[in-house]
Amino acid sequence: MGRVKVKKKDVFIDMTAMxxxxxxxxxxxxxxxxFLQKEPVIVNTPSSVAEVKVPDSNLVTVLVSPKGKVFLSxxxxxxxxxxxxxxxxxLLESVTAEYNKHYKTPVSFTDQQKVTFARSTVIGLPIxxxxxxxxxxxxNKVEKADELTDPEKNPNAGIPIDMNExxxxxxxxxxxxxxxxxxxxDAAFYDDIISGKAIALKADKSTPYDVVQVVMDNLQTLxxxxxxxxxxxxxxx
Amino acid sequence: MAKEKVRQKKMTVRxxxxxxxxxxxxxxxxxxxxxxxIKSQTLQISLPSNDKVEQKDQNKVKQSEAITFILxxxxxxxxxxxxxxxxxxxxVKKDLIYYYEGQADIAADASGxxxxxxxxxxxxxxxxxxxxxxxxxILMERNKEVVKQIAExxxxxxxxxxxxxxxxxxxxxxxxxxxxxxxxxxxxxTPDASYENLISxxxxxxxxxxxxYQIDRMTAVDSAMVLDYVAKHGGHK
Numbered sequence: 001m002g003r004v005k006v007k008k009k010d011v012f013i014d015m016t017a018m019x020x021x022x023x024x025x026x027x028x029x030x031x032x033x034x035f036l037q038k039e040p041v042i043v044n045t046p047s048s049v050a051e052v053k054v055p056d057s058n059l060v061t062v063l064v065s066p067k068g069k070v071f072l073s074x075x076x077x078x079x080x081x082x083x084x085x086x087x088x089x090x091l092l093e094s095v096t097a098e099y100n101k102h103y104k105t106p107v108s109f110t111d112q113q114k115v116t117f118a119r120s121t122v123i124g125l126p127i128x129x130x131x132x133x134x135x136x137x138x139x140n141k142v143e144k145a146d147e148l149t150d151p152e153k154n155p156n157a158g159i160p161i162d163m164n165e166x167x168x169x170x171x172x173x174x175x176x177x178x179x180x181x182x183x184x185x186d187a188a189f190y191d192d193i194i195s196g197k198a199i200a201l202k203a204d205k206s207t208p209y210d211v212v213q214v215v216m217d218n219l220q221t222l223x224x225x226x227x228x229x230x231x232x233x234x235x236x237x
Numbered sequence: 238m239a240k241e242k243v244r245q246k247k248m249t250v251r252x253x254x255x256x257x258x259x260x261x262x263x264x265x266x267x268x269x270x271x272x273x274x275i276k277s278q279t280l281q282i283s284l285p286s287n288d289k290v291e292q293k294d295q296n297k298v299k300q301s302e303a304i305t306f307i308l309x310x311x312x313x314x315x316x317x318x319x320x321x322x323x324x325x326x327x328x329v330k331k332d333l334i335y336y337y338e339g340q341a342d343i344a345a346d347a348s349g350x351x352x353x354x355x356x357x358x359x360x361x362x363x364x365x366x367x368x369x370x371x372x373x374x375i376l377m378e379r380n381k382e383v384v385k386q387i388a389e390x391x392x393x394x395x396x397x398x399x400x401x402x403x404x405x406x407x408x409x410x411x412x413x414x415x416x417x418x419x420x421x422x423x424x425x426x427t428p429d430a431s432y433e434n435l436i437s438x439x440x441x442x443x444x445x446x447x448x449x450y451q452i453d454r455m456t457a458v459d460s461a462m463v464l465d466y467v468a469k470h471g472g473h474k
Protein backbone atom coordinates (compact mmCIF):
# COMPACT_ATOMS: atom_id res chain seq x y z
CA MET A 1 0.00 0.00 0.00
CA GLY A 2 1.33 3.32 -0.94
CA ARG A 3 1.56 6.06 1.60
CA VAL A 4 -0.96 8.83 1.37
CA LYS A 5 1.03 11.83 0.50
CA VAL A 6 0.05 14.85 2.52
CA LYS A 7 -0.01 17.74 0.19
CA LYS A 8 2.10 20.55 1.54
CA LYS A 9 0.10 23.72 1.44
CA ASP A 10 1.78 27.01 1.03
CA VAL A 11 0.89 29.04 4.10
CA PHE A 12 1.26 32.53 2.93
CA ILE A 13 -0.82 35.14 4.70
CA ASP A 14 -1.26 38.32 2.81
CA MET A 15 0.13 41.01 5.06
CA THR A 16 -0.78 43.92 2.81
CA ALA A 17 -3.97 44.76 4.66
CA MET A 18 -2.25 44.46 8.00
CA UNK A 19 0.48 46.73 6.78
CA UNK A 20 -2.10 49.28 5.66
CA UNK A 21 -3.68 49.35 9.08
CA UNK A 22 -0.41 49.72 10.92
CA UNK A 23 0.72 52.54 8.67
CA UNK A 24 -2.56 54.34 9.31
CA UNK A 25 -2.18 53.92 13.05
CA UNK A 26 1.38 55.09 12.86
CA UNK A 27 0.39 58.22 10.96
CA UNK A 28 -2.29 58.93 13.52
CA UNK A 29 0.11 58.65 16.41
CA UNK A 30 2.73 60.72 14.70
CA UNK A 31 0.33 63.53 13.96
CA UNK A 32 -1.51 63.67 17.25
CA UNK A 33 1.40 63.15 19.56
CA UNK A 34 3.14 65.70 21.63
CA PHE A 35 6.22 64.27 23.20
CA LEU A 36 6.51 63.87 26.90
CA GLN A 37 8.87 66.52 28.07
CA LYS A 38 11.74 65.31 30.10
CA GLU A 39 11.53 66.78 33.55
CA PRO A 40 14.11 66.64 36.30
CA VAL A 41 11.57 65.38 38.81
CA ILE A 42 8.51 63.33 38.14
CA VAL A 43 5.47 65.03 39.55
CA ASN A 44 2.04 63.58 39.92
CA THR A 45 -0.38 66.47 39.64
CA PRO A 46 -3.63 66.47 41.62
CA SER A 47 -6.88 66.31 39.70
CA SER A 48 -9.60 68.89 39.33
CA VAL A 49 -12.81 69.39 37.37
CA ALA A 50 -11.34 72.38 35.52
CA GLU A 51 -11.77 72.02 31.79
CA VAL A 52 -9.35 74.59 30.44
CA LYS A 53 -6.48 72.94 28.61
CA VAL A 54 -2.87 73.89 29.03
CA PRO A 55 -1.91 76.15 26.12
CA ASP A 56 0.76 74.75 23.79
CA SER A 57 2.39 78.09 23.17
CA ASN A 58 3.33 81.10 25.26
CA LEU A 59 3.68 79.18 28.45
CA VAL A 60 6.03 79.27 31.41
CA THR A 61 5.82 76.22 33.60
CA VAL A 62 7.02 76.50 37.16
CA LEU A 63 7.73 72.98 38.29
CA VAL A 64 7.93 72.51 42.04
CA SER A 65 9.37 69.30 43.42
CA PRO A 66 8.00 67.90 46.68
CA LYS A 67 11.13 69.12 48.44
CA GLY A 68 10.78 72.66 47.19
CA LYS A 69 13.17 72.70 44.27
CA VAL A 70 11.97 74.96 41.50
CA PHE A 71 12.44 74.43 37.77
CA LEU A 72 11.33 76.59 34.89
CA SER A 73 10.52 75.78 31.32
CA UNK A 74 9.57 78.23 28.63
CA UNK A 75 7.59 77.62 25.47
CA UNK A 76 7.49 80.43 22.97
CA UNK A 77 4.75 81.26 20.52
CA UNK A 78 3.90 79.28 17.42
CA UNK A 79 4.97 82.20 15.28
CA UNK A 80 8.57 81.52 14.30
CA UNK A 81 9.56 85.16 14.90
CA UNK A 82 9.22 84.48 18.61
CA UNK A 83 9.91 80.79 18.72
CA UNK A 84 10.91 79.03 21.93
CA UNK A 85 14.57 79.10 20.91
CA UNK A 86 14.64 82.82 20.25
CA UNK A 87 12.76 83.63 23.40
CA UNK A 88 15.05 81.50 25.53
CA UNK A 89 18.05 83.17 23.99
CA UNK A 90 16.86 86.66 24.80
CA LEU A 91 15.71 85.48 28.22
CA LEU A 92 19.20 84.27 29.03
CA GLU A 93 20.69 87.54 27.90
CA SER A 94 18.45 89.73 30.00
CA VAL A 95 18.80 87.41 33.00
CA THR A 96 22.60 87.51 32.77
CA ALA A 97 22.57 91.30 32.65
CA GLU A 98 20.18 91.53 35.58
CA TYR A 99 22.12 88.96 37.61
CA ASN A 100 25.39 90.81 37.14
CA LYS A 101 23.72 93.98 38.35
CA HIS A 102 22.67 92.44 41.66
CA TYR A 103 25.29 89.80 42.42
CA LYS A 104 28.97 90.30 43.06
CA THR A 105 30.31 87.38 41.04
CA PRO A 106 29.40 88.17 37.44
CA VAL A 107 28.58 85.42 34.99
CA SER A 108 28.89 85.33 31.24
CA PHE A 109 28.09 82.73 28.64
CA THR A 110 29.89 81.82 25.45
CA ASP A 111 28.01 81.75 22.16
CA GLN A 112 28.12 77.97 22.19
CA GLN A 113 26.56 77.90 25.66
CA LYS A 114 23.86 80.30 24.58
CA VAL A 115 22.93 78.14 21.63
CA THR A 116 22.77 75.09 23.87
CA PHE A 117 20.61 76.98 26.33
CA ALA A 118 18.18 77.95 23.59
CA ARG A 119 17.74 74.29 22.74
CA SER A 120 17.42 72.93 26.26
CA THR A 121 13.96 72.77 27.76
CA VAL A 122 14.39 72.97 31.49
CA ILE A 123 16.11 75.62 33.58
CA GLY A 124 16.98 74.12 36.91
CA LEU A 125 20.27 75.32 38.33
CA PRO A 126 21.68 78.41 40.01
CA ILE A 127 22.92 80.81 37.36
CA UNK A 128 26.50 80.40 38.53
CA UNK A 129 26.31 76.65 37.80
CA UNK A 130 24.49 77.01 34.51
CA UNK A 131 27.66 77.27 32.40
CA UNK A 132 28.95 73.90 33.54
CA UNK A 133 25.60 72.29 32.75
CA UNK A 134 25.44 73.85 29.29
CA UNK A 135 28.97 72.68 28.52
CA UNK A 136 28.02 69.11 29.37
CA UNK A 137 24.90 69.36 27.22
CA UNK A 138 26.91 70.88 24.39
CA UNK A 139 29.31 67.93 24.49
CA ASN A 140 26.31 65.59 24.34
CA LYS A 141 26.96 64.26 27.82
CA VAL A 142 23.25 64.30 28.49
CA GLU A 143 23.33 61.85 31.37
CA LYS A 144 25.90 63.81 33.30
CA ALA A 145 23.98 67.01 32.64
CA ASP A 146 20.76 65.41 33.85
CA GLU A 147 22.48 64.38 37.04
CA LEU A 148 23.20 68.03 37.73
CA THR A 149 19.55 69.02 37.57
CA ASP A 150 18.31 65.97 39.44
CA PRO A 151 17.57 66.98 43.04
CA GLU A 152 18.07 63.38 44.13
CA LYS A 153 21.69 63.53 43.04
CA ASN A 154 22.71 67.15 43.29
CA PRO A 155 21.70 69.13 46.38
CA ASN A 156 22.21 72.37 44.43
CA ALA A 157 19.69 71.52 41.73
CA GLY A 158 16.81 73.89 41.23
CA ILE A 159 16.57 77.65 40.90
CA PRO A 160 17.38 79.36 44.22
CA ILE A 161 14.26 80.81 45.78
CA ASP A 162 13.42 82.25 49.16
CA MET A 163 10.87 84.49 50.83
CA ASN A 164 11.81 87.89 49.52
CA GLU A 165 9.59 90.88 48.94
CA UNK A 166 12.32 93.32 48.04
CA UNK A 167 12.65 93.43 44.29
CA UNK A 168 15.74 95.63 44.58
CA UNK A 169 17.52 92.56 45.91
CA UNK A 170 15.83 89.86 43.92
CA UNK A 171 16.49 86.16 44.33
CA UNK A 172 17.31 84.17 41.22
CA UNK A 173 13.76 82.96 40.71
CA UNK A 174 12.58 86.54 40.70
CA UNK A 175 15.27 87.49 38.20
CA UNK A 176 14.14 84.77 35.83
CA UNK A 177 10.46 85.56 36.18
CA UNK A 178 10.91 89.30 36.03
CA UNK A 179 12.82 88.96 32.79
CA UNK A 180 9.73 87.41 31.24
CA UNK A 181 7.99 90.76 31.37
CA UNK A 182 10.54 92.34 29.05
CA UNK A 183 10.98 89.56 26.56
CA UNK A 184 11.22 91.45 23.30
CA UNK A 185 8.52 91.48 20.73
CA ASP A 186 5.60 89.23 21.25
CA ALA A 187 2.85 91.33 22.77
CA ALA A 188 0.63 88.29 23.11
CA PHE A 189 3.09 86.76 25.55
CA TYR A 190 3.00 89.80 27.79
CA ASP A 191 -0.80 89.85 27.68
CA ASP A 192 -0.92 86.18 28.57
CA ILE A 193 1.28 86.80 31.60
CA ILE A 194 -0.96 89.61 32.76
CA SER A 195 -4.14 87.64 32.22
CA GLY A 196 -2.59 84.65 33.96
CA LYS A 197 -2.74 82.21 31.09
CA ALA A 198 0.99 82.02 30.54
CA ILE A 199 2.12 80.95 34.00
CA ALA A 200 1.36 77.45 35.14
CA LEU A 201 2.34 76.05 38.49
CA LYS A 202 2.97 72.34 38.44
CA ALA A 203 3.53 70.56 41.69
CA ASP A 204 3.22 67.09 43.08
CA LYS A 205 0.16 66.06 45.09
CA SER A 206 2.19 65.47 48.21
CA THR A 207 4.07 68.76 48.13
CA PRO A 208 3.74 70.47 51.51
CA TYR A 209 1.89 73.77 51.38
CA ASP A 210 4.76 75.86 52.76
CA VAL A 211 6.83 74.96 49.71
CA VAL A 212 4.05 76.01 47.33
CA GLN A 213 3.45 79.14 49.34
CA VAL A 214 7.02 80.33 48.85
CA VAL A 215 6.51 80.14 45.09
CA MET A 216 3.10 81.79 45.27
CA ASP A 217 4.42 84.58 47.45
CA ASN A 218 7.24 85.19 45.01
CA LEU A 219 4.82 85.38 42.12
CA GLN A 220 2.70 87.79 44.10
CA THR A 221 5.70 89.96 44.79
CA LEU A 222 6.39 90.00 41.07
CA UNK A 223 2.80 91.17 40.50
CA UNK A 224 2.02 87.92 38.76
CA UNK A 225 -1.12 87.62 40.80
CA UNK A 226 -2.92 85.61 38.21
CA UNK A 227 -1.66 82.21 37.23
CA UNK A 228 -2.90 78.69 36.77
CA UNK A 229 -2.43 75.41 38.55
CA UNK A 230 -1.74 72.46 36.33
CA UNK A 231 -4.02 69.58 37.19
CA UNK A 232 -5.12 66.27 35.78
CA UNK A 233 -8.66 65.67 34.66
CA UNK A 234 -11.19 64.43 37.17
CA UNK A 235 -14.70 63.46 36.27
CA UNK A 236 -17.35 64.72 38.59
CA UNK A 237 -19.20 61.98 40.38
CA MET B 238 13.66 36.35 -39.50
CA ALA B 239 10.05 36.46 -38.70
CA LYS B 240 9.05 38.74 -36.03
CA GLU B 241 8.30 36.69 -33.06
CA LYS B 242 6.77 38.18 -30.06
CA VAL B 243 8.67 37.32 -27.00
CA ARG B 244 6.11 36.14 -24.60
CA GLN B 245 6.74 37.70 -21.31
CA LYS B 246 6.21 35.32 -18.54
CA LYS B 247 3.68 36.71 -16.14
CA MET B 248 5.15 36.52 -12.70
CA THR B 249 3.08 36.80 -9.62
CA VAL B 250 4.59 39.73 -7.80
CA ARG B 251 4.07 38.90 -4.24
CA UNK B 252 5.96 40.93 -1.73
CA UNK B 253 6.16 39.61 1.76
CA UNK B 254 4.92 42.39 4.04
CA UNK B 255 5.68 40.67 7.31
CA UNK B 256 8.89 42.54 8.12
CA UNK B 257 7.18 45.80 7.17
CA UNK B 258 4.38 45.09 9.61
CA UNK B 259 6.89 44.16 12.28
CA UNK B 260 8.67 47.43 11.87
CA UNK B 261 5.45 49.43 11.89
CA UNK B 262 4.33 47.74 15.05
CA UNK B 263 7.59 48.66 16.70
CA UNK B 264 7.21 52.27 15.66
CA UNK B 265 3.63 52.39 16.89
CA UNK B 266 4.69 51.00 20.23
CA UNK B 267 7.37 53.63 20.45
CA UNK B 268 4.97 56.45 19.70
CA UNK B 269 2.36 55.12 22.06
CA UNK B 270 4.79 54.96 24.92
CA UNK B 271 6.43 58.30 24.30
CA UNK B 272 3.38 60.48 23.85
CA UNK B 273 0.94 62.19 26.08
CA UNK B 274 -2.53 62.01 24.70
CA ILE B 275 -4.12 63.71 27.66
CA LYS B 276 -3.20 67.29 28.13
CA SER B 277 -3.13 68.70 31.60
CA GLN B 278 -5.96 70.93 32.66
CA THR B 279 -5.43 74.28 34.26
CA LEU B 280 -7.18 75.84 37.17
CA GLN B 281 -7.02 79.59 37.09
CA ILE B 282 -6.47 81.57 40.26
CA SER B 283 -5.94 85.20 41.09
CA LEU B 284 -4.17 86.11 44.26
CA PRO B 285 -4.79 89.45 45.88
CA SER B 286 -2.29 92.10 44.95
CA ASN B 287 0.55 92.72 47.32
CA ASP B 288 0.15 96.48 47.12
CA LYS B 289 -0.97 98.08 50.31
CA VAL B 290 -4.59 98.97 49.99
CA GLU B 291 -5.92 101.96 51.86
CA GLN B 292 -8.18 100.87 54.65
CA LYS B 293 -11.09 102.93 53.39
CA ASP B 294 -10.86 101.51 49.90
CA GLN B 295 -11.19 97.98 51.07
CA ASN B 296 -14.46 96.26 50.58
CA LYS B 297 -15.31 94.84 53.92
CA VAL B 298 -16.83 91.43 53.72
CA LYS B 299 -20.06 91.01 55.56
CA GLN B 300 -19.47 88.94 58.67
CA SER B 301 -22.39 86.67 57.97
CA GLU B 302 -21.10 85.83 54.52
CA ALA B 303 -17.51 85.04 55.35
CA ILE B 304 -16.31 81.54 55.97
CA THR B 305 -12.69 80.63 56.50
CA PHE B 306 -11.22 77.24 55.79
CA ILE B 307 -7.90 76.22 57.25
CA LEU B 308 -6.35 73.20 55.57
CA UNK B 309 -4.13 70.95 57.56
CA UNK B 310 -2.64 67.48 57.31
CA UNK B 311 -1.69 65.11 60.02
CA UNK B 312 1.76 63.87 59.07
CA UNK B 313 4.15 61.19 60.18
CA UNK B 314 7.33 62.20 61.95
CA UNK B 315 9.71 64.17 59.72
CA UNK B 316 12.75 62.46 58.27
CA UNK B 317 16.09 63.84 57.17
CA UNK B 318 17.10 64.15 53.58
CA UNK B 319 20.21 62.04 53.02
CA UNK B 320 21.71 64.36 50.45
CA UNK B 321 21.24 67.74 52.05
CA UNK B 322 20.65 66.88 55.69
CA UNK B 323 17.54 69.03 55.68
CA UNK B 324 14.41 67.84 57.40
CA UNK B 325 11.72 66.45 55.15
CA UNK B 326 8.08 66.31 56.12
CA UNK B 327 6.63 62.88 56.81
CA UNK B 328 3.89 61.20 54.84
CA VAL B 329 0.35 62.47 55.19
CA LYS B 330 -1.71 60.37 57.57
CA LYS B 331 -4.93 62.30 57.44
CA ASP B 332 -6.20 65.49 55.84
CA LEU B 333 -8.28 67.87 57.90
CA ILE B 334 -10.20 71.03 57.23
CA TYR B 335 -10.87 73.44 60.05
CA TYR B 336 -13.38 76.15 59.41
CA TYR B 337 -15.04 79.04 61.14
CA GLU B 338 -17.62 81.61 60.16
CA GLY B 339 -17.30 85.35 60.29
CA GLN B 340 -14.37 86.95 61.97
CA ALA B 341 -12.10 85.30 64.47
CA ASP B 342 -12.07 86.95 67.88
CA ILE B 343 -10.32 85.10 70.58
CA ALA B 344 -10.06 85.47 74.30
CA ALA B 345 -8.07 83.26 76.60
CA ASP B 346 -8.64 82.25 80.22
CA ALA B 347 -5.95 82.15 82.87
CA SER B 348 -4.53 78.80 81.73
CA GLY B 349 -4.10 80.03 78.17
CA UNK B 350 -6.93 77.96 76.73
CA UNK B 351 -9.28 79.85 74.47
CA UNK B 352 -12.73 80.47 75.82
CA UNK B 353 -14.42 81.20 72.54
CA UNK B 354 -12.85 78.98 69.94
CA UNK B 355 -15.40 78.60 67.17
CA UNK B 356 -13.28 76.37 65.04
CA UNK B 357 -14.97 73.28 63.67
CA UNK B 358 -13.52 70.42 61.71
CA UNK B 359 -14.75 68.73 58.55
CA UNK B 360 -13.51 66.40 55.84
CA UNK B 361 -12.71 66.36 52.15
CA UNK B 362 -14.94 63.41 51.39
CA UNK B 363 -17.72 65.00 49.32
CA UNK B 364 -20.22 62.22 50.00
CA UNK B 365 -22.65 61.27 47.23
CA UNK B 366 -24.62 63.46 44.85
CA UNK B 367 -27.82 62.95 46.83
CA UNK B 368 -26.22 63.24 50.21
CA UNK B 369 -23.31 65.64 50.09
CA UNK B 370 -21.02 65.51 53.09
CA UNK B 371 -17.97 67.24 54.47
CA UNK B 372 -16.85 70.45 52.85
CA UNK B 373 -19.24 70.12 49.94
CA UNK B 374 -22.26 70.08 52.22
CA ILE B 375 -21.05 73.18 54.03
CA LEU B 376 -20.49 75.08 50.81
CA MET B 377 -23.67 73.90 49.16
CA GLU B 378 -25.78 75.02 52.07
CA ARG B 379 -24.24 78.42 52.11
CA ASN B 380 -24.49 78.87 48.40
CA LYS B 381 -27.79 77.08 47.92
CA GLU B 382 -29.56 79.92 46.08
CA VAL B 383 -26.89 80.02 43.42
CA VAL B 384 -26.53 76.25 43.27
CA LYS B 385 -30.30 75.89 42.78
CA GLN B 386 -30.42 78.37 39.94
CA ILE B 387 -27.40 76.84 38.27
CA ALA B 388 -28.98 73.41 38.51
CA GLU B 389 -32.13 74.72 36.82
CA UNK B 390 -30.04 76.35 34.14
CA UNK B 391 -28.11 73.15 33.60
CA UNK B 392 -31.38 71.33 33.08
CA UNK B 393 -32.33 73.74 30.28
CA UNK B 394 -28.91 73.40 28.79
CA UNK B 395 -29.06 69.61 28.85
CA UNK B 396 -32.41 69.77 27.05
CA UNK B 397 -30.62 71.74 24.32
CA UNK B 398 -32.71 74.84 24.91
CA UNK B 399 -29.68 77.08 24.77
CA UNK B 400 -26.23 77.15 23.25
CA UNK B 401 -23.09 76.51 25.27
CA UNK B 402 -22.20 80.15 25.09
CA UNK B 403 -25.57 81.30 26.39
CA UNK B 404 -25.26 78.81 29.19
CA UNK B 405 -21.81 80.03 30.18
CA UNK B 406 -22.90 83.66 30.15
CA UNK B 407 -26.02 83.01 32.16
CA UNK B 408 -24.09 80.86 34.65
CA UNK B 409 -21.61 83.66 35.15
CA UNK B 410 -24.44 86.10 35.72
CA UNK B 411 -25.98 83.88 38.35
CA UNK B 412 -22.69 83.31 40.12
CA UNK B 413 -22.13 87.04 40.39
CA UNK B 414 -25.71 88.00 41.18
CA UNK B 415 -25.47 90.20 44.23
CA UNK B 416 -29.15 89.83 45.11
CA UNK B 417 -28.53 86.23 46.10
CA UNK B 418 -26.81 85.31 49.34
CA UNK B 419 -23.40 84.09 48.38
CA UNK B 420 -20.61 83.18 50.75
CA UNK B 421 -17.15 84.65 50.66
CA UNK B 422 -14.66 81.87 51.16
CA UNK B 423 -11.20 82.48 52.54
CA UNK B 424 -8.78 79.61 52.12
CA UNK B 425 -5.78 79.29 54.38
CA UNK B 426 -3.40 76.45 54.92
CA THR B 427 -0.90 75.40 57.52
CA PRO B 428 2.62 74.57 56.32
CA ASP B 429 1.84 70.87 56.76
CA ALA B 430 -1.12 70.87 54.40
CA SER B 431 -0.49 69.26 51.06
CA TYR B 432 -0.81 70.86 47.65
CA GLU B 433 -3.46 68.33 46.73
CA ASN B 434 -5.72 69.68 49.48
CA LEU B 435 -5.40 73.17 48.14
CA ILE B 436 -6.46 72.02 44.69
CA SER B 437 -9.32 69.99 46.15
CA UNK B 438 -10.66 73.03 47.93
CA UNK B 439 -10.32 75.22 44.86
CA UNK B 440 -12.10 72.49 43.00
CA UNK B 441 -14.97 72.58 45.46
CA UNK B 442 -15.33 76.29 44.66
CA UNK B 443 -15.90 75.39 41.03
CA UNK B 444 -18.23 72.54 41.81
CA UNK B 445 -20.34 74.66 44.13
CA UNK B 446 -20.30 77.71 41.83
CA UNK B 447 -18.72 80.00 44.37
CA UNK B 448 -17.58 83.22 42.75
CA UNK B 449 -15.92 84.93 45.67
CA TYR B 450 -13.00 83.10 47.22
CA GLN B 451 -9.40 83.86 47.92
CA ILE B 452 -6.25 82.28 49.22
CA ASP B 453 -4.83 84.06 52.20
CA ARG B 454 -2.04 83.64 54.69
CA MET B 455 -2.52 82.25 58.17
CA THR B 456 -2.65 84.88 60.85
CA ALA B 457 -1.48 84.49 64.44
CA VAL B 458 -5.11 84.24 65.51
CA ASP B 459 -5.72 81.37 63.10
CA SER B 460 -2.70 79.48 64.36
CA ALA B 461 -3.74 80.03 67.96
CA MET B 462 -7.18 78.68 67.19
CA VAL B 463 -5.86 75.56 65.49
CA LEU B 464 -3.41 74.86 68.30
CA ASP B 465 -6.15 75.37 70.85
CA TYR B 466 -8.49 73.06 68.96
CA VAL B 467 -5.87 70.35 68.83
CA ALA B 468 -5.06 70.79 72.52
CA LYS B 469 -8.70 70.38 73.44
CA HIS B 470 -9.67 67.59 71.10
CA GLY B 471 -6.42 65.69 70.90
CA GLY B 472 -4.38 65.52 67.75
CA HIS B 473 -1.00 65.61 66.28
CA LYS B 474 0.44 68.98 67.14
